[in-house]
Amino acid sequence: MRDAPYFVSILELFNPSCMGINISKMNLTKKVKKSSTVKELFFTFIATTISIILTFGTARYFEYREKRESGRQTAINVILDIEENIQELDELASIEEEQFNLAQYVLGHIDEIDSISTDTLKEVYQYLSQNQELKFDDSREKIFHSSQESWKHINNAKFINLVQTFFYERHQFQDYYNSEILFHKPISSEERYENLLQNNYEITEQLPKLLPKLLTEPRIECFITYSASRQNYFRETSNNWRLISNECKFLMGITDEELEEYVEKSEHTGRLVKKKDLIGTWTADMNDENEELTFFNDGTFKHEVEHKTRSYAFSGAGLYKGSMEGTWAIKGDTLVRIYPRNKYHYELDFSHISYNDDQKELVEGYIKQYQEAIQARNEAYKVSTDTMTRKNAAYINASGQMVELIRNEIDEEGNEQKRKSYMLRINEKK
Secondary structure (H helix, E strand, O other): OOHHHHHHHHHHHOOOOOOOOOHHHHHHHHHHHHHHHHHHHHHHHHHHHHHHHHHHHHHHHHHHHHHHHHHHHHHHHHHHHHHHHHHHHHHHHHHHHHHHHHHHHHHHOHHHHHHOOHHHHHHHHHHHHOOOOOOOOOHHHHHHHHOOHHHHHHOOHHHHHHHHHHHHHHHHHHHHHHHOHHHOOOOOHHHHHHHHHHOOOOOHHHHHHHHHHHOOOHHHHHHHHOHHHHHHHHHHHHHHHHHHHHHHHHHHOOOHHHHHHHHHHHHOOOEEOOHHHHOEEEEEEEOOEEEEEEEOOOOEEEEEEEEEEOOOOOEOOEEEEEEEEEEEEEEOOEEEEEEEHHHOEEEEEOOOOEOOHHHHHHHHHHHHHHHHHHHHHHHHHHOOOOEEEEEEEEEEOOOOOEEEEEEEEEOOOOOEEEEEEEEEEOOOOO
């Protein structure tokens, strides 16, 4: 029994009450730990779920946006196709009206035809004889039809039906224009050729005699009489296609500003040129011509051109050379070049031509006349204080080896046209 107290004391050591431990508090701690674990598992589950949703949901969202953007670009391309064809028809109507008025003027002054300008007579003759088949560019149509998946991306059945209507009408117009006799010019290619043969290969001087006869022939009178009908047909078709274009833009929520921006971006893929990009020598890739433009770091440039000139009187080609100097700068997106006239110089080289003895007098006379004209021009340039300024929007491609130059010009109709040219870098040989 002596061991009992010892035994009891040992048990008491493990008694929570003896150790000062509160059972209720210990149970609470276990509950808290258990609750914390549950919360951690819950939040982990939520986080994982959100992560999955974000991962797959975002992918789906971007896929949806990509398809929607693809469909919109397809729609924009089709609308641009319609707009370009509208412009073509408007131009056909304007040209037809202008040339009809010239023909009427000549008819009204047939007794004084010798006083009418040569350019007017040539224009009337071309109006009656230049016969070209009409062929619309159908590349966008082929792209549209080759990928019906793009129709799903557009997701607008009425828009697609309108586009199909336009393509059908365009084919109908093209076939009618090329087959209907009233659109055919009355002077055939064979007749034009015969006129050249009968007039020593030069018909211009004979037009005052030739046109009065032609303009009284029934086939010519018929063609001129139906000019108003042709003009109306062009304009009515143009207006109909304009309605289709406007409805397509309305259905897709596409503005004219968006179309202009799309065209602007698609016209060039390079970046704007910086001054350091241009330092060096560039050339233009043209047949029968050699052109080099060297930009120097001090803001000056040298522009050299060579052009081959040919004639039926001799074999080979003469070489027309020009040298110009000036200053240049980059202003915003524009390359500005200033050419002082007194820095111009031209010369001719006929050392590489050959000709028969019976052509000697003719050729030497031609060369002498040409040389005198060039010499007179050089003398005039020496004392000139005039300058020529050339401005081009300039973009360079990713390789830095090609520059695109864009300039705005006004055509004979008063419309602004963009003209493009390209320069290729000449890399120095190591």
